[in-house]
Amino acid sequence: MITDSLKIITKEQDLPITNLECNTFNHLEFKIGGNSYLLDLPEYKFSQNPGTDFDPLVSKSPDGKWLAYTDKYNIYIKSTQDGSVKQLSSKGERLYEYGTYYGWSDIIEGENGERPKRLLVNWSPDSRWFQTYITDMRYAPEMYLLDWSIDTIYKPKLLSYYRGSPGDTDMVKMIPVFYNVSTGEEYIKYQLQSTHTDPIQYEWSSLYPGMVYQENTIRGYQSVELYRCDLYTKKEELLYRETSNTNIDNYESNIIEPWNKAIITTERSGWKQLYLLDLTTKALTPLTSGTYYVNEIVQIDTLNNTVFFLPLAKNPGAIHTNGTLYRLGLSDLKEELLTPEDANHDISISPDGLYFVDNISTLDQPTHTILKRIGSPDSTVEISRAAITGLDSLHFRAPESFTAIGRDGLTTLYGAIWKPTTFDSTKIYPIIDQTYTGPHTFMYPRNFSSAWPDPTNPWQNWVL
Incomplete structure (x- = not known):
């Protein structure tokens, strides 16, 4: 075709x-x-499909009546009906910029150069409000790079970027700000300045106009706060606070307004598990328990009262770095394993909760993709299987997994080692240590596509 x-x-x-x-x-x-x-x-x-050209520096309201954009570091809205323009902010200036954010990989060229332009506008479902940030870079120091790769200029190019180190207080700050579209009201939350690495997150209510949920991860990852905020009355209600003496690892909350509940993850038992939070009484009810780790909430099926989640280290005898898909019935708390294969599973569930696509692989097992009907284990259809004949022709050597016991004498640690294609066990090779002890992520390749931290390594004369 x-x-x-x-x-x-x-x-x-x-x-x-x-x-x-x-x-x-x-x-x-x-x-x-x-x-x-x-x-x-x-x-x-x-x-x-002719569609429309996408402009990342313009945001259209859900009702299609307004376009939000920035000009000279201030935020504006323009009517799509009569072309009229409203200037909503007036105090913006270079390095104190409304309606934007600082991208993690933004690179600045030259001394005092301009960073890439960004727009961040979070519209309410009814188009009456939107949320954005003031990005304050006035007191943040830059880190510098020299790019020696351009032969034609015969000298290095100066590059810089903003990045804080532990203990720094002069980082890029993100200040939440809300705008009422009809009145032009500006509501700035100066007291909630966060760093650009962990800006405060907002989720609009789907039921109550002017209501927004605020999730604030306190710097240091030892506290997370969940609030419900009324923009009309300016009242705020603390719904939940998670604390830890060490650190909170990837806290997750899912608001389910028709139930007046939220499904959250917490490590209060010593293991990251699922809990049901009552938004009125603030009571917590455990949904899962055990000596395993809930890695991700994949989908919540409110129609069938079901949660799909990916745990680690739950299946006896399985490789504990691999995620498997479970279905949890909230009525009886009955769990069902949907992916019994001892491999990593990257899952996408259909909106109706009837089917899922599963990309199955390990660090040394190429990906094959299947389609399954949930509840029908014999309904598997293979969609694709990765062909690696090209890698084989290059004598590609997959990484090897190994284990070690942690310093507590109990915990099994998983690692991977990459050897060159011409590896000779009788020779001595330099070893590059590429470990990251966390928090929040790890370097171990959980699937085949992540088993290439450096594509050139298999053809180098070192071990990674």
């Missing part, structure tokens, strides 16, 4: 498709060469 319609020579195993999305049950949307296309599945018709 692609060959006939676009006159492009293609191969079945090498389609020039990117950004494949199933937006409805009847249509697939994808891109080829920068152009967007639609495939009508019932009639199997192929057409170009």
